[in-house]
Amino acid sequence: MSGSSSNGNGNGEGKGDHRADLERASGGPRGTISDSLAKPLARRFYKEASTGDVAPFQILLDGRAVKTPKKRALAVPTKALALAIADEWQAQVDTIDPSRMPLTRFANTAIDAVSETLDAVAADIVAYAGSDLVCYRAETPDELVALQSRDWNPIVAWADATLDARFRVVPGVVHVEQSSEALAAVGHALTPHDPFRLTGLHVLTTLTGSALLALALESKAVTVDAAWNAAHVDEDYQISLWGEDAEATARRRGRRAEFDAAWRWLALLRT
CATH class of the missing domain: 1.10.3580.10 (ATP12 ATPase)
Known part of the structure; x- marks a missing residue:
């Protein structure tokens, strides 16, 4: 804190x-909730990040659903939030840097820990x-x-x-x-x-x-x-x-x- x-x-x-x-x-x-996205992926392995069209809105990489560290669907309640998370994934260049993906980290924490x-x-x-x-x-x-x-x-x-x-x-x-x-x-x-x-x-x-x-x-x-x-x-x-x-x-x-x-x-x- x-x-x-x-x-x-x-x-x-x-x-x-x-x-x-x-x-x-x-x-x-x-104190704070522990961050469940502790280990960043080594490199970007996808071309396009997008979202599903039905609530809860899944985050997709090349059309495939992203999973949380606990292997649950990375899906959020609103389309606006899903699009913002997809934008974080799309903005990654060569490697995936969780420090530049706060919404993704919050989503993983909500799904894997807070729930x-x-x-x-x-x-x-x-x-x-x-x-x-x-x-x-x-x-x-x-x-x-x-x-x-x-x-x-x-x-x-x-x-x-x-x-x-x-x-x-x-x-x-x-x-x-x-x-x-x-x-x-x-x-x-x-x-x-x-x-x-x-x-x-x-x-x-x-x-x-x-x-x-x-x-x-x-x-x-x-x-x-x-x-x-x-x-x-x-x-x-x-x-x-x-x-x-x-x-x-x-x-x-x-x-x-x-x-x-x-x-x-x-x-x-x-x-």
């Missing part, structure tokens, strides 16, 4: 990491809500307090109004139990448990440290850029003080690409 604060070097890690402190204090959620652990994945998202980033606030300095309030208060207000979930907002990082009613409301928002939707929401949740941000983004209550910026208020504040660290910036760029892909995944599921 990405941290929300950084140390004096502005690298997003270390004892200034608000999110890491919070997870240590609370026991924390379990077998639906309740556990949903429970993990609810666990994030139990120690949600936007509910734990800095006490000083005043500028950071104001930035957190500006970007996080609307998310908490959205959860109160839309999910009917009354989340406690507290100073510091010492874990505070949220009400069972609030957590149940988040759990209800995840039903019915669909492996494709849960995959996207889990990726967004683990990248931001906030189930509420993930749900608000899915509901279009916040824009993609606003959600990303809200997840990095602490980190951006530290960068404004200490400057950027090249290695941390590269890692953040990778997280942003994954974040954008997860948002696109959810959008294509609704198309």
